[in-house]
Every structure is written in structure tokens, then in C-alpha cells.
Amino acid sequence: xxxxxxxxxxxxxxxxxxxxxxxxxxxxxxxxxxxxxxxxxxxxxxxxxxxxxxxxxxxxxxxxxxxxxxxxxxxxxxxxxxxxxxxxxxxxxxxxxxxxxxxxxxxxxxxxxxxxxxxxxxxxxxxxxxxxxxxxxxxxxxxxxxxxxxxxxxxxxxxxxxxxxxxxxxxxxxxxxxxxxxxxxxxxxxxxxxxxxxxxxxxxxxxxxxxxxxxxxxxxxxxxxxxxxxxxxxxxxxxxxxxxxxxxxxxxxxxxxxxxxxxxxxxxxxxxxxxxxxxxxxxxxxxxxxxxxxxxxxxxxxxxxxxxxxxxxxxxxxxxxxxxxxxxxxxxxxxxxxxxxxxxxxxxxxxxxxxxxxxxxxxxxxxxxxxxxxxxxx
Ligand SMILES: [Zn+2]
Numbered sequence: 001x002x003x004x005x006x007x008x009x010x011x012x013x014x015x016x017x018x019x020x021x022x023x024x025x026x027x028x029x030x031x032x033x034x035x036x037x038x039x040x041x042x043x044x045x046x047x048x049x050x051x052x053x054x055x056x057x058x059x060x061x062x063x064x065x066x067x068x069x070x071x072x073x074x075x076x077x078x079x080x081x082x083x084x085x086x087x088x089x090x091x092x093x094x095x096x097x098x099x100x101x102x103x104x105x106x107x108x109x110x111x112x113x114x115x116x117x118x119x120x121x122x123x124x125x126x127x128x129x130x131x132x133x134x135x136x137x138x139x140x141x142x143x144x145x146x147x148x149x150x151x152x153x154x155x156x157x158x159x160x161x162x163x164x165x166x167x168x169x170x171x172x173x174x175x176x177x178x179x180x181x182x183x184x185x186x187x188x189x190x191x192x193x194x195x196x197x198x199x200x201x202x203x204x205x206x207x208x209x210x211x212x213x214x215x216x217x218x219x220x221x222x223x224x225x226x227x228x229x230x231x232x233x234x235x236x237x238x239x240x241x242x243x244x245x246x247x248x249x250x251x252x253x254x255x256x257x258x259x260x261x262x263x264x265x266x267x268x269x270x271x272x273x274x275x276x277x278x279x280x281x282x283x284x285x286x287x288x289x290x291x292x293x294x295x296x297x298x299x300x301x302x303x304x305x306x307x308x309x310x311x312x313x314x315x316x317x318x319x320x321x322x323x324x325x326x327x328x329x330x331x332x333x334x335x336x337x338x339x340x341x342x343x344x345x346x347x348x349x350x351x352x353x354x355x356x357x358x359x360x361x362x363x364x365x366x367x368x369x370x371x372x373x374x375x376x377x378x
Contacts, residue, residue: 001291002188003284004156029242030064039064046084058088058119058126071129075176075217077111080104085119092118110134112173135174135218142171143178144222151284157196161185177223180214183207184226188287191320204320208233225281228254233290235322235359237261246273248282249294256297260329261362271298289323296330301337308334308344325359328352332366341370 029038030045034053039045042064049059049066060067061084063076083104085091093103094116103117111134118127146167153160161182168178187207189197199207208230215223224243229250231239237254244251246269256269286294292314296304304311308331315327328348335344345366352363 001283001288002156002286003151003154005288033066033068042082042084046086049086056087057124058121059086060084060117060119060126060128061086062130067128067130071114071131073176073217074110074130074132075134076219077134078104078107080108083107088119088121090120092116092120111136133173133176133217135171135177139171139174140177140218140220143168143174143181144220146171147181147222156185156189156194158189158198174218176214177218177220180211180218180223180226183211183214184230184285187211187230188285191287191289221278222281225278226285229282229286229290233287233320233322235325244278244282246270247275247278249274249279249298250282250286250290253294253297257326257329260333261358263362263365269298289319293323293326293330297326301334304330304334305338308338325352325355329359329362332363336366336370339370341368345369 029040030042031038032045032048032053034049037048039048042061045064046061062072062074062078063082065072080101083100085100090097091100091103092098093106095118098106107115107130110132113132115130115132116127117130118125120126146164149167150160150164165178165182168174171178184207186197186199187204187210188194190199190201190204190207193201212227212230215227225248228240228244228248231237231243232250232254235257237258240250240254241258246252246255249271252269252271252273256267259267259269296307296311311327311331311334315324315331319327328351332345332348332352335341335348338344346368349363349366349369353360353367355363
């Protein structure tokens with residue numbers, strides 16, 4: 001349960017966020033904006049773009065991401081190898097023409113600034129804005145220390161969040177990190193329908209989205225755990241796996257859902273990859289429903305025999321639609337295993353068949369299917 005739930009301290013010891021420094025910086029995926037294919041390295045993405053999508057206009061990549069019209073928020077230092085320019089004859093830094101090398105030198109000096117880069121190919125000119133807001137390690141540490149102070153209070157309300165904001169005000173360069181944490185906590189308050197929540201229940205979605213956006217630039221375990229939990233909530237399982245792999249309950253559960261969706265016959269999810277420090281961070285921040293789902297999902301299906309009614313009633317208890325999808329997938333699998341096809345597995349599969357994307361396709365394929373069939377035994 002999250003740090004605000006009663007009974008939290010009975011089950012958890014504190015270890016401190018610093019223990020997990022420098023773990024979990026990978027894997028990062030670099031998606032192609034044009035076709036969606038994912039690459040492990042910025043260079044692979046560049047080669048792909050050269051070969052598959054010969055550009056008509058100049059393109060600028062920073063940290064493996066292709067820049068667009070929106071100002072790009074720079075939260076990590078830019079080294080020469082982080083900048084890629086394609087299909088371009090002239091490059092301008094704040095209207096001054098320079099070589100790429102010179103621009104990289106300029107960029108590597110910035111940490112709290114804005115600048116413009118203009119790329120020209122014949123008569124085609126494209127301009128990009130970069131907002132530098134690179135947090136200092138001291139400010140990051142300051143925010144994480146205050147986060148620890150906050151969770152030690154074991155309660156969550158707007159006063160606690162206000163106190164956290166006031167205490168972190170001085171860590172100016174990491175303000176986005178603080179905003180991300182707060183957005184998540186406001187989101188949790190709305191999601192759990194806590195008294196005193198400033199936002200109505202349905203608005204938790206907006207808060208969650210804001211939290212992910214704010215956290216994206218911070219390569220910190222806390223940021224990854226929060227974004228991993230949010231991705232998990234929205235059933236973006238691949239995103240969660242990218243962020244936390246199999247090191248947390250949400251990550252392990254996301255892997256299992258992915259395997260179900262891909263109809264993998266041999267399950268490779270396991271609780272053995274757990275990282276104690278990340279597990280602690282997750283348990284501090286997990287909401288009640290996610291906690292329940294990941295608790296069930298990190299057990300073999302056999303262990304859940306006899307719990308169908310309990311899980312069915314959880315499903316009917318004001319569950320958000322995203323969580324309902326996860327619970328129905330679980331029930332579908334449980335009923336398949338019990339050979340309860342028509343009244344059990346297919347009933348849930350039918351109500352999931354209209355889900356957009358792979359979950360809908362998976363559900364369609366489950367209708368009328370039983371466990372023996374699913375295991376190729378028939
Ligand atoms: Zn592509």
C-alpha cells in the first residue's frame with residue numbers, strides 16, 4: 001500500500017532512495033516518429049531513417065529523439081554524440097551560422113537557458129526551440145530528501161503536498177521533478193476519491209499524464225517507478241517494461257500481460273528479478289487497486305482458484321475502466337483454466353473485444369476458447 005494507507009509501516013522497512021542510484025538507466029527505446037519502429041540506439045534510428053524515410057527537409061535529433069514544432073525540453077546534458085542533423089546544408093545557432101561542432105560546444109555549456117537552432121537545405125528552413133532545464137544533482141537530491149520527509153508522515157492530503165512544495169521551492173533547477181511528483185499525488189488523491197481532493201475523480205487521468213510528461217526528463221529511479229506505475233495503469237505495458245523491466249511488481253505484471261496478449265505459451269514473468277530498493281519506492285507510491293491487481297497477477301493462476309467471486313466483486317466496485325480491463329483479462333484466464341468457458345472466460349472476453357489495439361484482438365481470440373485448447377492439448 002502507498003505511504004498514506006494505514007498499516008504501511010507494519011510491512012515495510014525504510015532504506016532510502018539513494019540506495020538505488022545509478023540502477024535502471026536502461027533500457028531506453030528510440031522510436032521512429034514516422035513508422036513507430038523502436039530502436040535500442042540513436043545510431044540505429046538514424047540509419048533506419050536514412051534508409052527507410054529519405055527526408056525532404058532537414059531533421060534534428062537530440063538524445064535520439066526527432067525534434068518537432070514544440071519546444072524541446074532539455075533535462076540532460078547534451079554531448080556531441082547526442083546531436084544528429086540530417087539533410088542539411090547550413091546550421092544556425094540563435095541566427096548565427098556555425099559548424100555542427102561549434103553548435104554542439106555551445107549546447108554542452110547550457111543548463112538553464114533557451115536557444116534556437118535553424119537548419120537549412122536549399123530554400124527549406126526549419127527552426128527548433130530548445131528549453132534547457134537541467135537539474136543540478138544537489139537539487140535532485142534535495143527533492144528526494146523532502147520526498148522521504150513527506151512519506152514519513154504516512155498521510156496524504158493537500159496540506160502534505162503543500163508542505164512538500166514549500167520545502168522544495170529552493171531546489172529551483174529540479175522544479176519539473178517536484179511538479180511531476182505532485183501531479184502524481186494529486187492524481188492518486190482523485191483516483192482514490194480521497195476527501196479533500198482538489199480534483200474530481202475523472203481528472204486523475206490528466207494529472208497522471210502531466211506527471212509522466214514532467215518526469216520524462218529525469219533519469220531517476222523514483223521518476224521511473226512513478227511513470228512505470230502510470231503506464232501500467234493505462235495498460236501501456238511495454239512502456240512500463242521499458243521503465244522498470246522486471247524489477248517491480250508493476251513491471252513483472254506488465255510482462256505477464258504482454259505475454260498473454262502475445263499468446264506466449266511459456267510464461268517467463270517471474271518475481272525473481274525484484275530490486276529491493278525499487279520495490280520499496282513502488283510500495284510507497286502504489287494506489288490501492290494497482291496493489292491488488294499486481295498482488296494477484298504475481299501468483300500462478302492455480303493459487304487464485306476459489307477467488308473468482310472476490311475478484312468479480314472487486315471488478316464491480318467502482319473500478320476505473322483501465323483497471324477493469326486488467327481484471328477482466330485475469331478473470332478470463334482464470335476461467336479458461338477452470339474450463340468455465342461460456343459463462344466465465346467468454347463473458348469477459350466479449351466485453352473486452354471492443355478495446356482498441358492488441359487487447360481487443362486478444363479478447364476476440366479468447367471467445368469460446370478453453371484452457372486445454374489454449375495449451376494446445378486438444
Ligand atoms: Zn521509420
